[in-house]
Amino acid sequence: MKKTLLEFTDSGIYCPKADVYLDPWRPVSKALISHAHADHSRWGHQHYISHEFSTPIIKHRLGGVEIASKKWGERFSIQGVHFSFHPAGHIVGSSQIKVEHKGETWVFSGDYKTYDDGYTTPFEPQKCDVFITECTFGIPSFKWPSQELIFDQIQQWWKENAEKGITSVLFGYSLGKAQRLSFHLREEVGPLLLHPVIHAHNEVVGSVKSLPPHQKLDKNIDPKKLKTALILAPPNAQDASWLKKWMPYKTAAASGWMATRGARRRRGYDTGFVLSDHADFYELTNAVKATEAQHVICTHGYTEIYSRFLNSKGIYATTADTPFEDEPVTTEEEKP
Ligand SMILES: [Zn+2]
Numbered sequence: 044m045k046k047t048l049l050e051f052t053d054s055g056i057y058c059p060k061a062d063v064y065l066d067p068w069r070p071v072s073k074a075l076i077s078h079a080h081a082d083h084s085r086w087g088h089q090h091y092i093s094h095e096f097s098t099p100i101i102k103h104r105l106g107g108v109e110i111a112s113k114k115w116g117e118r119f120s121i122q123g124v125h126f127s128f129h130p131a132g133h134i135v136g137s138s139q140i141k142v143e144h145k146g147e148t149w150v151f152s153g154d155y156k157t158y159d160d161g162y163t164t165p166f167e168p169q170k171c172d173v174f175i176t177e178c179t180f181g182i183p184s185f186k187w188p189s190q191e192l193i194f195d196q197i198q199q200w201w202k203e204n205a206e207k208g209i210t211s212v213l214f215g216y217s218l219g220k221a222q223r224l225s226f227h228l229r230e231e232v233g234p235l236l237l238h239p240v241i242h243a244h245n246e247v248v249g250s251v252k253s254l255p256p257h258q259k260l261d262k263n264i265d266p267k268k269l270k271t272a273l274i275l276a277p278p279n280a281q282d283a284s285w286l287k288k289w290m291p292y293k294t295a296a297a298s299g300w301m302a303t304r305g306a307r308r309r310r311g312y313d314t315g316f317v318l319s320d321h322a323d324f325y326e327l328t329n330a331v332k333a334t335e336a337q338h339v340i341c342t343h344g345y346t347e348i349y350s351r352f353l354n355s356k357g358i359y360a361t362t363a364d365t366p367f368e369d370e371p372v373t374t375e376e377e378k379p
Pocket residue numbers: 078080133154
């Protein structure tokens with residue numbers, strides 16, 4: 044029997060029986076939000092419902108919006124349809140959204156990774172009939188190294204620069220990547236300094252899940268400290284006038300895209316570290332299998348290629364258009 048609990052509309056993923064949307068991209072009356080990234084959590088809805096860890100982050104980014112907070116696994120009903128949030132392992136508060144009605148179960152993944160990064164609440168697989176999945180890195184060449192290896196590479200790069208009196212500038216997305224780096228990097232050779240946008244995000248995210256207290260980067264910083272420092276900055280702070288202040292420096296980016304040589308060169312970084320908050324191809328495939336879904340809908344990333352791959356393995360898969368982004372490089376609110 045055709046599953047009809049959710050449908051894709053011009054405003055977003057819609058549940059007609061409950062009259063609510065999941066991560067809608069146009070203003071609606073009631074929105075369930077998977078996580079606080081700008082392409083999933085948009086301004087203009089009348090009522091928001093999210094996981095309790097996402098609530099302060101969404102408020103920080105969108106201002107005084109009305110949000111009802113839920114705990115992991117807490118079931119709540121809207122017009123007889125049951126909803127619940129389950130950890131997605133992507134950033135703090137990121138959730139898969141489960142929708143159940145009369146024996147039919149759908150799960151919307153939002154963005155996710157199954158790798159336990161030691162900071163974000165780890166992904167929990169959910170069985171369902173229909174699984175709506177992202178597939179940002181849905182081709183076999185994306186296979187992530189362990190994060191321990193990557194963090195060692197970053198520490199080594201930082202140490203080599205510090206020994207020469209060169210400031211290390213590491214670019215990582217301000218919500219998610221920056222907290223993962225702030226949590227794991229160790230101040231062995233110098234201070235870890237946070238760009239003001241990242242400092243503000245760390246304060247709000249740190250209020251729900253604690254983070255080490257790193258210093259904010261400002262004009263009064265002691266130049267001697269700078270020589271051995273690692274500055275953590277959002278990708279769009281890469282503009283020359285901002286960077287010039289920290290001369291001499293070396294730049295690097297932490298992103299899944301750094302797995303491809305071309306991306307690193309195009310964006311002009313000296314070094315790239317392969318670190319993503321999205322699942323690689325193999326994580327995606329294990330996650331899809333764990334749902335035991337009869338139908339998989341691929342929403343963003345390598346949708347065509349990945350859905351063809353699933354069909355070739357006997358898993359019925361289709362695609363749907365959404366404005367959700369791949370691992371973002373910049374967003375409006377990150378302008379320095
Ligand atoms: Zn995201």
